[in-house]
Amino acid sequence: MMNDMVIGANLGQGGAKDSFTTALGLGTGPVPVDSYISPEFFELERTRVFGRAWLYVGRTDQLPDADSFFVKKIEVCKASVLVMRNAAGKVQAFHNVCSHRGNLVVTEQSGNSKLHRCAYHGWAYGSDGSLAGVPDQKNFFQLNKKECGLTPIATDVWEGWIFINLQREPEISLKEFLGPYAESYAGVPYGEGHETLVIEARFKANWKLIMDAFSESYHVPAIHPATLAPGFSHPVHNKYARPLSGNTFGLHSAWSAYGNPEYAPPPNSEVERLACKVDTGGLLGSDVNDEVLRLRAHPAINPTKETCWSADVTAIFPNFNIDYSTGGYWTHEFWPISRNETHWILTIRIPKANSVRRRLQLEHYAARWCEIVLEDVTNCESIQKGLESGAKDVMYLQDGEFMIRHQQEILRKWVNAQTVAEAMK
């Protein structure tokens, strides 16, 4: 198992001095690309990865009160998951499938209800999943209502993040699954009462291609020359946007992104100036406040404590990122639909607007995000086409792309392993 390791970047003269890849015990050779295009590989991902790993489905603040619920479709496992908070406050997920004849019970995305009634014949379920009512029950044969509740799905919560496991009897607990990641990131502050922004896309590329796009900053100068490069690279000190640190935590991994400390809106950027007048944080849209200071003080965040730090990207296997920055935090969900189709959800949490100018700044921030992801998504589809051609059997990963290598290694283990215990070795 890979250790918890941190290597500093000594970035003074531009980029990492040490190799993250070798220090983390990862290989350095070319990496096969079959995992992006092979139908057989995808089938194994479906059953052995998504069918056995703990999967992120939502955050506890989406269930603010007793009887709150939301529905999460997990298309890769063909599951409709109903996540509810019961009267006692406990969060539990169920298959959103009626015990009578299998209809999907809840059709709203989210809400609050003590009772969920199936539209077909009216069987009703409580917020604890129990079967509460059956119309014309007398006409059934020895119906034991106690046995006919919704089918529970293994559920656990870490730091407010709700995870489920679709195995009937999970082979691994969430605690073991998160392992050293959970220990390192325990107690990281998440902003309270934040604004939630959501950007979603469905597009034609393997799910890992969009995940890869957020696993490295090597592409930033080329793909995001106007939107990101000025803030996240430096013409002299960090021309290629090298990461500041790199880490693995068992199945999971993290890297710290460089931020250009000299960044200021270019002279022609009148609107950026106008919008950011109240602000000291620049590109990521933050003020230096208490919350940011507490975040920066956490040992797992920017672990080498570089001054030119902008954000940490952390990847929780298989398809969930939590990223922390000076201006709030955001998450990515990379959901496969099929071998070459993905539903990707970016959720950004950032302090709410309290003035017209601050609201304009948020619009500017959101607009910039939209541009960035448009660049990424367009590029992912282009890679899928390139790989589908069969021209290449392997890809060559540089040191700054260690997270992709790590993900590929872990993924292959899970795909090949008969049991989770074997995959965890």
Add this chain to the structure above:
Amino acid sequence: MAEPLLPSGFDELEQFVEYWVRDTNNERWKQRSKASMEEIQRFYDHMLARAEDAIAHLDAFPLDDMPPASERLFKLLLAIAHVAMAVEMHGQPIAHRAQLRSDLQMTQGPWPFGGSSKEQSKRDLEETQ
């Protein structure tokens, strides 16, 4: 007399109301991406010249409770963030090497006038599939 479109003093911006006043972040983004660079530049120049005045005017009201004319001005002001992407970053209506697409949406934008509730936006997303 008809209701003025914009608060008094902002009459010269009325020509932009029809195209640029939109209810959500996502729509403002799409409007800008579909516009020509000439239209974008014209709106940018006019709106930028009055942006500080607009902020000063709008600051008198709660963010989510403005008279209709002021609310329109607010939405017009918000659109300048999007045209700035084209004018100040790309020098063209959308990012280089990128294509406007209906399967990419900001399904929830900043409050207020950022975007539909999550349910509404999910429906929008599904409709585009």
